[in-house]
Amino acid sequence: MLSSAVLAVGAAALVAAQAPSYAPIRVDCPSDSILSDAGNPLEGTQQLPQGEQDYISRRRSQVLPNQWQSYLQDNATGSTGYDAVQIAQQQPNLGIAVSGGGLRASLFGAGTISALDSRNSSTAGGLLQLATYLTGVSGGSWTTTSIALNDLEPIYSLVLGINDSTSGGWLLDRDILAPGGIISFGNNGDYYDTLEADVRAKADAGFPISLTDLWGRALSYHFLNETNEDNFYSTSAPHDQGTLFSAIKYTQNFQSAAMPLPILVTTSRVSEESQQANDSTTVIPLENVGFEISPYSFGSFEPGLAAYIPTEYLGTQLDNGQPTNRCVQYFDNAGFAMGSSASLFNAVQESFAGAAFADVISYLLQAITDLDPPEGSVDLVANYPNSFMNYNPSTGYSFQSAGNEILQITDGGEDGQNVGFMPLLVRSREVDVIFAIDGSADTSETYANGTSLIATSDKSALYMQNFTAFPPIPSTQQDFLEQGLTTRPTFFGCNSTTGGNMSETGAYPLVIYHPNHAGNNPGATNYSTFKLSYEYDEVVSFLDAAHELAMRGYPSPESPTEPDEQWPLCLKCAVVDRARARANINRTAECQACMDRYCWSDGIADSLINATNTAQNNTPSPQPESGATSLGSVSTFAGVAAALVGGLALLA
Numbered sequence: 001m002l003s004s005a006v007l008a009v010g011a012a013a014l015v016a017a018q019a020p021s022y023a024p025i026r027v028d029c030p031s032d033s034i035l036s037d038a039g040n041p042l043e044g045t046q047q048l049p050q051g052e053q054d055y056i057s058r059r060r061s062q063v064l065p066n067q068w069q070s071y072l073q074d075n076a077t078g079s080t081g082y083d084a085v086q087i088a089q090q091q092p093n094l095g096i097a098v099s100g101g102g103l104r105a106s107l108f109g110a111g112t113i114s115a116l117d118s119r120n121s122s123t124a125g126g127l128l129q130l131a132t133y134l135t136g137v138s139g140g141s142w143t144t145t146s147i148a149l150n151d152l153e154p155i156y157s158l159v160l161g162i163n164d165s166t167s168g169g170w171l172l173d174r175d176i177l178a179p180g181g182i183i184s185f186g187n188n189g190d191y192y193d194t195l196e197a198d199v200r201a202k203a204d205a206g207f208p209i210s211l212t213d214l215w216g217r218a219l220s221y222h223f224l225n226e227t228n229e230d231n232f233y234s235t236s237a238p239h240d241q242g243t244l245f246s247a248i249k250y251t252q253n254f255q256s257a258a259m260p261l262p263i264l265v266t267t268s269r270v271s272e273e274s275q276q277a278n279d280s281t282t283v284i285p286l287e288n289v290g291f292e293i294s295p296y297s298f299g300s301f302e303p304g305l306a307a308y309i310p311t312e313y314l315g316t317q318l319d320n321g322q323p324t325n326r327c328v329q330y331f332d333n334a335g336f337a338m339g340s341s342a343s344l345f346n347a348v349q350e351s352f353a354g355a356a357f358a359d360v361i362s363y364l365l366q367a368i369t370d371l372d373p374p375e376g377s378v379d380l381v382a383n384y385p386n387s388f389m390n391y392n393p394s395t396g397y398s399f400q401s402a403g404n405e406i407l408q409i410t411d412g413g414e415d416g417q418n419v420g421f422m423p424l425l426v427r428s429r430e431v432d433v434i435f436a437i438d439g440s441a442d443t444s445e446t447y448a449n450g451t452s453l454i455a456t457s458d459k460s461a462l463y464m465q466n467f468t469a470f471p472p473i474p475s476t477q478q479d480f481l482e483q484g485l486t487t488r489p490t491f492f493g494c495n496s497t498t499g500g501n502m503s504e505t506g507a508y509p510l511v512i513y514h515p516n517h518a519g520n521n522p523g524a525t526n527y528s529t530f531k532l533s534y535e536y537d538e539v540v541s542f543l544d545a546a547h548e549l550a551m552r553g554y555p556s557p558e559s560p561t562e563p564d565e566q567w568p569l570c571l572k573c574a575v576v577d578r579a580r581a582r583a584n585i586n587r588t589a590e591c592q593a594c595m596d597r598y599c600w601s602d603g604i605a606d607s608l609i610n611a612t613n614t615a616q617n618n619t620p621s622p623q624p625e626s627g628a629t630s631l632g633s634v635s636t637f638a639g640v641a642a643a644l645v646g647g648l649a650l651l652a
């Protein structure tokens with residue numbers, strides 16, 4: 001139940017939760033500085049935003065202890081043998097991360113989360129309700145935002161719209177960029193006019209615009225809830241032009257602290273020249289500062305910036321922390337936030353010269369030019385008036401983009417980190433365990449191969465100055481493949497080096513890695529990233545397949561097609577293992593058996609290779625999936641569209 005005080009705050013704030021249009025406005029700045037130094041964990045000064053601290057502490061005091069107890073006491077998902085009260089007292093701290101990879105990643109993330117929802121009777125464990133944080137990158141940011149702004153609606157009704165006649169679900173049968181058909185632009189005319197009118201309002205208000213704005217507007221038609229089958233082309237119906245990312249705070253589940261805190265992940269670049277000049281194998285080098293967008297704050301906890309501003313004031317230009325003009329509100333449009341995390345235009349730039357992309361990109365660029373972008377706008381990235389201009393981080397680093405008036409925000413996966421680990425590794429968040437959902441298209445069969453884990457491991461080792469730590473993982477993708485770690489969930493970092501104390505330097509969370517894989521062919525989950533629309537039946541079978549894969553665990557090598565019955569128990573053992581260590585309890589025999597089965601360490605690499613070979617010999621060769629044929633219908637337009645959400649596979 002909500003207290004009346006909370007309700008009153010909620011009602012007052014709701015007035016400000018929806019902007020009248022897509023255009024940001026200028027308001028007086030508050031008397032206190034809006035820029036906060038995030039501090040340095042090595043000096044014990046790292047500070048989370050106050051709003052986040054309050055939310056998490058409310059969630060921990062009012063909601064989570066009971067939920068952890070019921071989870072531990074629920075024998076349907078297996079009994080760990082631990083004392084539920086004792087474990088719950090230690091406040092297990094779980095994060096869930098949904099990777100990028102276009103609509104495939106959105107759907108793979110959604111179907112997996114459905115299997116982690118306590119409201120679904122076929123669950124591997126109600127981790128969605130237990131999680132403290134839920135991050136999303138690119139296509140994963142659409143899932144994360146959609147779940148949060150739709151107030152934790154159960155996945156099947158959220159995506160399919162079956163439960164709510166006013167909201168049509170994700171409407172994925174309509175292509176995201178060309179809902180009226182990809183053959184001719186004509187059918188899309190009104191639709192584009194509407195998107196362009198929205199973006200024009202932002203430009204007219206004096207704010208920089210780019211392709212990301214049009215893109216974010218298009219995403220809003222699908223992942224937010226004001227658009228349905230009937231009003232899709234209506235130029236007068238609202239289409240979430242005014243829906244703000246910070247408005248997540250005013251949903252009922254957030255008000256009652258019943259929702260994991262959603263965080264979207266992005267990267268940044270200094271300039272087009274710096275991107276072109278760089279010979280990094282990814283579009284954005286790992287040393288570039290990654291930004292996060294939460295309902296409370298925008299900024300970074302990385303040593304290269306270590307500062308943030310309130311999300312409500314996003315879009316405010318500051319010079320060394322001082323406003324250069326009035327403050328800004330309504331810049332944190334939810335569609336723009338999703339578009340920013342999935343802003344891949346700069347990554348496909350080099351392909352523009354290729355005939356395939358030229359037409360559509362020039363069409364979209366012309367549309368932006370026609371909107372009279374204010375001076376300084378940068379076409380191919382998300383434009384954020386720089387709140388960190390001339391800011392000197394207190395960490396001793398200098399911020400790469402400190403000289404920019406416009407902060408250039410790019411797709412969260414462009415540095416290779418397609419799973420949003422970084423916010424979950426922020427030391428002050430003290431995350432114990434991360435359920436990492438990886439729907440990346442790394443392999444030729446459009447499955448994950450560990451690339452994103454390796455990127456995060458590299459970033460932690462090379463550029464994080466011990467601000468974070470990542471558990472040991474295999475050093476190459478080849479190792480992931482040979483050891484079978486791309487075909488089942490694996491636990492990394494099982495042994496805590498700090499007795500479960502997550503504040504110590506070098507403490508890393510346990511990572512539960514759930515890669516997209518063929519499994520026992522429960523249905524296609526490896527559609528091309530090029531696919532920007534799905535028929536209703538395809539969506540249902542995709543969700544079902546992803547749900548089933550998440551229930552499968554690590555089948556025994558002797559019977560690789562049978563789900564592991566111990567999986568829900570093993571998952572439970574893993575998510576509470578750091579809390580168990582803090583409580584000074586030894587692992588029970590049943591949990592130790594799980595860890596022996598699911599934990600990775602370098603020492604068992606050889607036996608994993610052997611087991612993988614055995615399993616492969618026992619598995620009938622997979623039938624081609626229907627997903628494989630979908631590429632046939634890709635036209636020029638769809639090709640570009642895909643490039644926009646696709647991911648780095650295209651660059652290879």
Ligand SMILES: *[C@@H]1O[C@H](CO)[C@@H](O)[C@H](O)[C@H]1NC(C)=O
Nearest residue numbers: 072073074075076078079081
């Ligand atoms: C669950 O199982 C444990 C041990 O197997 C038992 O002590 C406990 O009573 C069971 N709980 C419920 C709710 O059945």
Ligand SMILES: *[C@@H]1O[C@H](CO)[C@@H](O)[C@H](O)[C@H]1NC(C)=O
Nearest residue numbers: 120122154155156157544547
């Ligand atoms: C629970 O998951 C199943 C798939 O296993 C799905 O068919 C069903 O619709 C889901 N139920 C709810 C309430 O979302």
Ligand SMILES: *[C@@H]1O[C@H](CO)[C@@H](O)[C@H](O)[C@H]1NC(C)=O
Nearest residue numbers: 149150151166167225226251
């Ligand atoms: C959209 O979701 C919000 C919850 O975040 C809800 O308050 C609102 O009524 C929904 N709108 C529609 C049109 O379904």
Ligand SMILES: *[C@@H]1O[C@H](CO)[C@@H](O)[C@H](O)[C@H]1NC(C)=O
Nearest residue numbers: 153154155156157158162163
């Ligand atoms: C539909 O809504 C009802 C009532 O809110 C809920 O109990 C049910 O689980 C929902 N069904 C699905 C498939 O989400």
Ligand SMILES: *[C@@H]1O[C@H](CO)[C@@H](O)[C@H](O)[C@H]1NC(C)=O
Nearest residue numbers: 274277278279280285286287
């Ligand atoms: C390219 O990236 C490297 C780090 O990967 C950096 O040291 C260098 O300054 C970058 N070059 C340019 C021109 O930005």
Ligand SMILES: *[C@@H]1O[C@H](CO)[C@@H](O)[C@H](O)[C@H]1NC(C)=O
Nearest residue numbers: 441442443449451477478652
């Ligand atoms: C793994 O995926 C990356 C792309 O993310 C690709 O470049 C690499 O070739 C793949 N490696 C293997 C061994 O499959």
Ligand SMILES: *[C@@H]1O[C@H](CO)[C@@H](O)[C@H](O)[C@H]1NC(C)=O
Nearest residue numbers: 445446518526528624627628
């Ligand atoms: C999906 O995986 C199957 C094998 O499981 C493969 O035959 C097919 O080509 C893959 N589809 C895509 C689009 O990569």
Ligand SMILES: *[C@@H]1O[C@H](CO)[C@@H](O)[C@H](O)[C@H]1NC(C)=O
Nearest residue numbers: 042462464465466467505506
């Ligand atoms: C990080 O910690 C390790 C081990 O404690 C130390 O050797 C190394 O110098 C530290 N790195 C930085 C950049 O402080």
Ligand SMILES: *[C@@H]1O[C@H](CO)[C@@H](O)[C@H](O)[C@H]1NC(C)=O
Nearest residue numbers: 498500501502503504505582
């Ligand atoms: C955890 O580690 C921090 C940093 O070293 C220390 O200050 C704190 O006392 C430790 N907590 C416990 C319970 O040992």
Ligand SMILES: *[C@@H]1O[C@H](CO)[C@@H](O)[C@H](O)[C@H]1NC(C)=O
Nearest residue numbers: 583584585586587588589592
């Ligand atoms: C925990 O395990 C250690 C090492 O196996 C053992 O010495 C200790 O007695 C155990 N503690 C409890 C409470 O069982």
Ligand SMILES: *[C@@H]1O[C@H](CO)[C@@H](O)[C@H](O)[C@H]1NC(C)=O
Nearest residue numbers: 493494495599600601602603
């Ligand atoms: C964890 O530590 C135990 C002994 O302390 C060791 O036997 C085991 O191999 C380690 N497991 C991993 C995954 O590192």
Ligand SMILES: *[C@@H]1O[C@H](CO)[C@@H](O)[C@H](O)[C@H]1NC(C)=O
Nearest residue numbers: 604605606607608609610611
């Ligand atoms: C792996 O298989 C090889 C060849 O069958 C065998 O020689 C080796 O001992 C096995 N290694 C492990 C760790 O099982």
